[in-house]
Amino acid sequence: MRSYRLLTGALFATMVLGGPAQGADSNNLMLDEIVVKGQQETPREESLTIREVRESPARDMGEALKSVEGVTCVHRGAIANDVVIRGFQKDNINVFLDGVRLHGACPNRMDSPAFHYDFAEIEQVKVTKGPYDLANPGSLGGVVEAVSKKPHKGIGADLSVTGGSYDSVNSSAVGSFGGDKLDGLLGYAYKYSGVPVSGNGKQITDIYPATSPNRYRPDAIDSTAYSINTAWSKLGYNITDSSRMEGGFSFQDAEHVLYPYLLMDADNDKAYRGNLTYKAEKLSPLFKEFKLQGYWDRVTHLMNDQYRMSSVTSTRGYSMQTNADTAVYGVKITGSLDVGPGDLKTGIDYYNRNWNATNVRSMYQNYQPVSMIPNVYIDNLGLFGEYLIPLAEKWKLSAGVRGDLTWSQADASNITVSSANNSTSFQGVGANIQLTYTPLPGVETFLGLGRGNRTPDPQELYLGLPSTGAGAMLKPGSMGNSNLKATVNKQIDVGVKYGNDIFFVNGSVFFSALSDYINYYQLSPSYKSYQNVNATMWGYELGSQLSLPYELFLKGSLSYTWGNNNDYHRPLSEIPPLRGSVGVRYDNTSFFFEAMENLSSRQTRVDLSLTETPTAGYATTDLKTGFKYKELSVMAGVSNLFDIQYYNYLSYQRDPFASGLKVPENGRNFYVTVQFKM
Numbered sequence: 001m002r003s004y005r006l007l008t009g010a011l012f013a014t015m016v017l018g019g020p021a022q023g024a025d026s027n028n029l030m031l032d033e034i035v036v037k038g039q040q041e042t043p044r045e046e047s048l049t050i051r052e053v054r055e056s057p058a059r060d061m062g063e064a065l066k067s068v069e070g071v072t073c074v075h076r077g078a079i080a081n082d083v084v085i086r087g088f089q090k091d092n093i094n095v096f097l098d099g100v101r102l103h104g105a106c107p108n109r110m111d112s113p114a115f116h117y118d119f120a121e122i123e124q125v126k127v128t129k130g131p132y133d134l135a136n137p138g139s140l141g142g143v144v145e146a147v148s149k150k151p152h153k154g155i156g157a158d159l160s161v162t163g164g165s166y167d168s169v170n171s172s173a174v175g176s177f178g179g180d181k182l183d184g185l186l187g188y189a190y191k192y193s194g195v196p197v198s199g200n201g202k203q204i205t206d207i208y209p210a211t212s213p214n215r216y217r218p219d220a221i222d223s224t225a226y227s228i229n230t231a232w233s234k235l236g237y238n239i240t241d242s243s244r245m246e247g248g249f250s251f252q253d254a255e256h257v258l259y260p261y262l263l264m265d266a267d268n269d270k271a272y273r274g275n276l277t278y279k280a281e282k283l284s285p286l287f288k289e290f291k292l293q294g295y296w297d298r299v300t301h302l303m304n305d306q307y308r309m310s311s312v313t314s315t316r317g318y319s320m321q322t323n324a325d326t327a328v329y330g331v332k333i334t335g336s337l338d339v340g341p342g343d344l345k346t347g348i349d350y351y352n353r354n355w356n357a358t359n360v361r362s363m364y365q366n367y368q369p370v371s372m373i374p375n376v377y378i379d380n381l382g383l384f385g386e387y388l389i390p391l392a393e394k395w396k397l398s399a400g401v402r403g404d405l406t407w408s409q410a411d412a413s414n415i416t417v418s419s420a421n422n423s424t425s426f427q428g429v430g431a432n433i434q435l436t437y438t439p440l441p442g443v444e445t446f447l448g449l450g451r452g453n454r455t456p457d458p459q460e461l462y463l464g465l466p467s468t469g470a471g472a473m474l475k476p477g478s479m480g481n482s483n484l485k486a487t488v489n490k491q492i493d494v495g496v497k498y499g500n501d502i503f504f505v506n507g508s509v510f511f512s513a514l515s516d517y518i519n520y521y522q523l524s525p526s527y528k529s530y531q532n533v534n535a536t537m538w539g540y541e542l543g544s545q546l547s548l549p550y551e552l553f554l555k556g557s558l559s560y561t562w563g564n565n566n567d568y569h570r571p572l573s574e575i576p577p578l579r580g581s582v583g584v585r586y587d588n589t590s591f592f593f594e595a596m597e598n599l600s601s602r603q604t605r606v607d608l609s610l611t612e613t614p615t616a617g618y619a620t621t622d623l624k625t626g627f628k629y630k631e632l633s634v635m636a637g638v639s640n641l642f643d644i645q646y647y648n649y650l651s652y653q654r655d656p657f658a659s660g661l662k663v664p665e666n667g668r669n670f671y672v673t674v675q676f677k678m
């Protein structure tokens with residue numbers, strides 16, 4: 001039997017790429033899910049199962065997480081979706097695989113952290129909403145923690161191929177072996193797609209007016225949207241029954257990734273990731289677990305406008321290009337101790353992040369190199385402790401605190417940075433209290449009070465891209481702000497859940513008071529920059545699942561977030577409007593059919609000072625069906641059945657290098673997945 005991983009902590013959504021619920025008596029997987037979601041998880045947990053993931057046409061983790069309430073993603077091309085939790089974006093949230101911190105290299109976040117993990121590497125994804133992660137620095141608005149697949153006993157194989165509209169292919173092969181002492185895993189994935197077509201029948205590269213210099217060259221409009229190869233390996237050694245050493249390495253090569261949203265496309269993007277852990281359990285009655293982890297990763301990224309008309313007359317084959325390189329290394333030591341009536345989890349961690357990006361443009365002093373991200377080093381040292389006590393039969397309490405010291409230093413200069421302002425440091429404290437109360441069987445309530453903080457990132461502090469031209473030819477530039485303070489989030493979360501054998505409903509509400517929220521703004525007619533503002537965010541999520549007679553199931557969800565810039569009395573940009581979904585499904589375990597309606601209301605709360613414009617509401621319909629026979633599964637579906645032309649609300653000018661145009665979402669598209677697993 002596969003088993004659900006139940007989670008502790010705050011407001012979790014879990015994606016379990018495992019299987020049916022342990023302890024659920026029914027033969028029906030859907031009924032099992034209702035039991036797990038309704039009874040075995042606490043109100044602060046949600047789950048997305050392997051079933052939901054494998055049935056979906058998601059191209060990456062960001063897209064797959066969209067089906068979790070309160071989670072959305074930024075979609076700027078055919079792939080590389082950037083995860084957004086309750087309106088918290090970019091470095092306001094953390095995204096990890098096996099605890100490894102990885103940052104993208106592109107100053108436009110073409111390669112968000114989630115882009116660098118192939119789906120086939122991952123077994124489970126946990127999403128913590130709110131500032132309740134104390135084991136890592138900077139999880140201000142939430143954290144996405146992916147866990148990679150582990151080899152099981154004996155020989156294992158997992159082959160999966162998805163083919164679909166736009167000549168898209170998503171394929172992976174994983175082989176593994178597991179012995180008493182030694183185990184290992186080898187995986188390979190290949191993803192490719194042509195350019196998607198939106199609901200108006202045009203390719204998403206074909207959105208520019210005929211006179212725009214940013215329009216794609218005729219031969220590039222219908223070209224490769226992305227071509228990505230990923231390889232990974234893992235080797236484990238059980239030193240004793242209770243101690244283990246594990247190492248892993250992965251390499252990803254992404255080529256020709258188009259971003260119609262921006263002025264440039266990625267020529268190539270290479271990511272390297274290494275991770276080594278040592279874990280010992282049951283060291284003594286007091287010392288339950290000890291873990292030591294070291295990791296390193298590096299991303300190189302090259303983007304330019306070679307596929308756009310703006311490059312046609314240039315002497316170098318491109319009129320603008322950014323060459324970026326980033327690396328992170330870190331060490332973590334954590335321990336779990338049995339102290340008094342509860343459990344104490346404590347740890348110390350350090351990481352170093354380096355980021356360097358150089359831009360050249362023909363219109364800026366004839367390709368004079370600009371240190372856009374001026375070789376910045378961030379050092380962070382942190383210490384945390386969390387204590388969990390079962391207070392009485394119906395009560396559970398946990399409390400924790402974390403302290404961080406952060407140093408940042410820029411080793412090059414640009415229009416923002418000189419020797420006078422090239423280094424700064426921060427001290428931060430995070431803490432939370434979480435209380436769970438079960439007044440009646442099937443009913444659980446949750447209260448969380450959290451304080452989180454995150455320091456400004458290298459781009460927000462030191463970005464420097466000069467503006468060029470004037471008047472109608474003005475190309476605005478961007479500047480960092482070396483005086484930025486760290487953002488502090490004080491948040492309260494309340495959750496209630498009711499569940500029985502055939503039904504569950506889960507609701508949560510949050511309120512977040514943000515001081516020194518780092519907000520993007522128009523500094524002057526020719527520059528945009530970052531400033532600290534006071535902001536408020538609140539919102540709610542509601543999820544429900546119900547079993548009906550004749551193996552029919554009903555499912556519904558609702559998410560809302562509201563964000564306000566209190567200093568300037570206007571909405572925060574890019575905050576999701578009210579969204580929801582309603583679905584009905586027939587499922588007899590070997591065969592299923594599902595119809596799902598996705599609904600989004602109009603996004604009218606926009607930041608006009610950034611020329612953010614309202615986004616229309618929409619409703620799209622997805623159908624899918626599939627069967628399972630022994631080790632073989634076949635699934636097929638159609639997304640956006642009625643070929644609706646629609647846009648994601650996440651569409652304000654994502655400078656630098658935003659084109660200012662919105663990229664429509666995909667029109668009607670089909671997919672078929674065949675999977676073999678043993």
Ligand SMILES: [Cu+2]
Nearest residue numbers: 106108110303
């Ligand atoms: Cu880029």
